[in-house]
Amino acid sequence: MNVYDARRMADLLINNGYEKANDVSEADILIFYTCNIRERAAQKLFSNIGILKNKNTKVIAVGGCVSQTEKENIFRHKDINISFGAQAYHRLPEHIGEILSGVKNRILDIEFDQTQKFNHLPERQNVSFSEFVTIQEGCDNFCTYCVVPYTRGREYSRSASDVINEVKSLLANGTKEITLIGQNVNSYHGEAPYISIGQPKGTWRLERLIREIAELDGLKRLRYTTSHPKDFTTELMQIHAETPVLVPFAHIPVQSGNDRILKAMNRGHTAQEYLDKIIKFRNICPNIQFSSDFIVGFPTETEEEFEDTVKLAEQVNYTISFSFKYSRRKNTPADKMPGQIPETIKAKRLAILQKTLINSQIYHNNALIGKTQEVLFERRGRKPNQYIGKNVYLQSVIVESQNNLIGEFRKVYIEKAGENSVMGKIVK
Ligand code: 5AD
Ligand code: SF4
Numbered sequence: 001m002n003v004y005d006a007r008r009m010a011d012l013l014i015n016n017g018y019e020k021a022n023d024v025s026e027a028d029i030l031i032f033y034t035c036n037i038r039e040r041a042a043q044k045l046f047s048n049i050g051i052l053k054n055k056n057t058k059v060i061a062v063g064g065c066v067s068q069t070e071k072e073n074i075f076r077h078k079d080i081n082i083s084f085g086a087q088a089y090h091r092l093p094e095h096i097g098e099i100l101s102g103v104k105n106r107i108l109d110i111e112f113d114q115t116q117k118f119n120h121l122p123e124r125q126n127v128s129f130s131e132f133v134t135i136q137e138g139c140d141n142f143c144t145y146c147v148v149p150y151t152r153g154r155e156y157s158r159s160a161s162d163v164i165n166e167v168k169s170l171l172a173n174g175t176k177e178i179t180l181i182g183q184n185v186n187s188y189h190g191e192a193p194y195i196s197i198g199q200p201k202g203t204w205r206l207e208r209l210i211r212e213i214a215e216l217d218g219l220k221r222l223r224y225t226t227s228h229p230k231d232f233t234t235e236l237m238q239i240h241a242e243t244p245v246l247v248p249f250a251h252i253p254v255q256s257g258n259d260r261i262l263k264a265m266n267r268g269h270t271a272q273e274y275l276d277k278i279i280k281f282r283n284i285c286p287n288i289q290f291s292s293d294f295i296v297g298f299p300t301e302t303e304e305e306f307e308d309t310v311k312l313a314e315q316v317n318y319t320i321s322f323s324f325k326y327s328r329r330k331n332t333p334a335d336k337m338p339g340q341i342p343e344t345i346k347a348k349r350l351a352i353l354q355k356t357l358i359n360s361q362i363y364h365n366n367a368l369i370g371k372t373q374e375v376l377f378e379r380r381g382r383k384p385n386q387y388i389g390k391n392v393y394l395q396s397v398i399v400e401s402q403n404n405l406i407g408e409f410r411k412v413y414i415e416k417a418g419e420n421s422v423m424g425k426i427v428k
Contacts, residue, residue, distance in 0.1 A: 001181055002064060004132040006033050008121050009063075009089050015122040016093040024052050029059040029096060034066035036147060038327040041066050046077055049110035053079055055088055059099045061088055069108050069330065076266045084151055086112035086137075089166075090120035114138060114156035114298070124166065127173035129407035130376065135163050135190065135209065135254060136182030141228065143255075144266045144333040145326060148183050155184065156186060160204045164212060166235065170220035176409070177376055178213070180224040182262060187233040190356035207235045207259035214243045221376065223391070226293075230268040232277055241285040247392040248285060249319070252277075253293035257312030260306040261298050263335070271312055278316055289364070289393045291320040297346030298326045300339035306349050313356050319364045319393050322359040327374055344346070350403050365395060365417035372427055375412045377405035 010020065010033065017353050030052055034041050045066055053060060058138035063083035067074060068221045071083055074083045081294075084092065087111040098104045114137055124131070138153040139146075167178055174228050182188060188206040204212075206224065214222055222245045229252050240361070250276075259270045262271075281288050296306060313321070325346040328335045375397045377389035387405040388398050397412050399405070416422040 001134060001137070001183070002033050002035055003131070004181060005064070005086060005089060006031075007124075007126075008131075009033070009092060009124045011122050012090065013093060013096075014125065018093075018096075025054055026056060028056055028136070029061065030057055031063065031092075034064040036065040036069055036151070036329070038324060040210070042070060047260055048107045057098055061096065062093065062310060063092075065147065066149040067108075069092070069147065070157060071110065072108060075108075081105060082107045083110070085112065087112050087114050087117055088382050090117045118158055118162060119243060119424055122270060122292065124173070124216065125256065127175055127233045129171055129175060130174045130179070130378070131170050132179050132181050132383050133163060133166050133170070134158070134182065135180045135206075135224075135332045136185055136188045139183045141184060141268070142266060142333075144264065144337075145298065145329065147332060155187065157188050157190040157203075158256055159180075159193070159208055159421070161191075161193040163190065163209065164193070164216075167213055167219075168216060171216055176218070176407070177221040177223070178219060180209070180213070180222070181226075182224075183226065184228050184231065184297065185224050186227040188238060196369040205233075207239055208234075210239055210243065210246060214245050217246050222246045223249070227252050228268075229254065229274050229277060234280065234282075237281045237288075240281075240288060248287045249289050249291070249393050250277065250281070251291045251293075253278050254316075255293060255295050255307050255311040256298065256301075258301070258307075258308035261305050261308075265295075265298060265334070271308065273310070274421055275315060280389065290316060290320040291322070292316070294323040294357075295326050296323065296349040296354060297341040299337035299341065301326075301341060301349075306353075310353055310356050313353065313360070317360045317363065318357065319395065321348060323353050324359060330370055361416070362419055365419070366396065368414040369417055369424050370414065372411050372413050374409060375399075376408065376409050385412070398423045399426055401426060 031043055037216045059081050059220040060079050062080050064086050065085040067083040068085045071276045074080055087110050093108045124235045136157045139148045140155040142149050152213055177317040185205050189203045190205045192202045240248055254274050375389040375391055377387045379388050381388050381398055385400045388396055389402055391397055399412055411427040413423040413427050414422050
């Protein structure tokens with residue numbers, strides 16, 4: 001979502017007469033956009049300011065979750081002129097203007113009105129073959145470890161017509177793959193463009209939005225992320241089975257495989273309820289694959305409780321996973337819990353879990369050998385003529401080609417598999 005926000009800021013500033021610098025050393029204005037979901041965001045920010053500011057720098061603006069968390073304290077760093085929240089970046093041109101003209105030398109804007117921002121942004125520019133579209137922001141779930149409800153704000157869904165117009169404009173400009181994003185994307189409930197039977201209170205849920213977007217001309221691949229297990233409906237599973245452009249892949253973070261820890265995390269479901277959804281999903285849509293996020297070393301987590309997480313990971317057999325040591329976040333309930341786990345134990349648990357997760361990843365990579373995959377190529381590889389792309393399951397596929405493949409779909413016959421990628425030949 002920060003990538004998406006940064007792109008929209010760039011469009012906004014270009015629309016206001018600013019130009020993208022060729023190199024950071026030539027920039028008059030530096031904008032840092034931050035995430036503090038885990039450790040050391042503020043330290044990283046301050047050290048990056050030190051590295052990147054130079055004699056040309058006239059304005060330093062800092063935005064996002066670090067701004068939201070630090071509030072006035074951010075100005076302890078003397079070089080920062082503007083600090084803005086994730087819901088206030090539409091006012092950047094105004095703030096930058098005031099600093100440049102000398103009217104002000106410090107501006108703090110961490111207002112929270114999510115409905116405002118999207119109404120003040122220009123149409124998307126410099127469009128790429130693969131784009132994110134924010135459909136939902138913020139979160140009302142208040143998982144006890146998480147800063148998002150406090151930094152991104154309460155849950156807000158953009159109207160369905162706003163989303164569809166943005167997707168249409170991207171497709172008209174050559175985008176092939178769209179990823180609908182939200183902190184809790186499957187709780188989307190945007191204002192409906194027209195009243196339809198069976199939709200409560202004139203809103204569309206994610207299910208309906210996906211059905212509509214899937215019909216749009218030019219769309220080749222549709223993804224959405226991140227889902228909350230408790231909001232994952234049977235209808236959404238069915239849509240995966242019925243909708244060719246929607247990838248047969250779902251990121252459904254489980255965090256822990258132990259019921260006591262899930263409760264302490266305030267996740268709103270048990271391990272078995274999660275597993276039941278996975279099993280049901282596989283029955284409805286046999287080629288579905290999954291990825292997840294995990295947190296190890298949540299306060300009071302015992303060795304046995306941690307092992308439940310490893311067991312769950314083995315049972316589900318995820319294609320891709322993201323796993324983290326629990327990180328204490330200021331002002332969250334879990335930060336105040338007794339029974340914080342020492343770093344050394346967290347590190348040990350993370351290493352054990354990651355071994356299991358990598359084994360699943362290797363299993364899924366090996367399973368591709370001898371199969372043909374549709375790949376959207378994204379970038380060059382390390383060797384000359386190498387190109388790297390993704391299949392529907394977000395597995396990295398490497399090929400050699402004399403032609404530039406970036407932004408192109410190709411069918412690839414997979415010959416070899418490694419830990420983090422597979423290699424193959426383009427099918428003529
Ligand atoms: N510590 C560790 N991991 C966290 N995440 C969110 N908050 C924390 C935290 N305090 C992880 C969760 C979430 C992902 C985006 O980041 O796994 O799903
Ligand atoms: Fe954070 Fe996700 Fe929980 Fe919301 S659902 S509080 S964003 S971890």
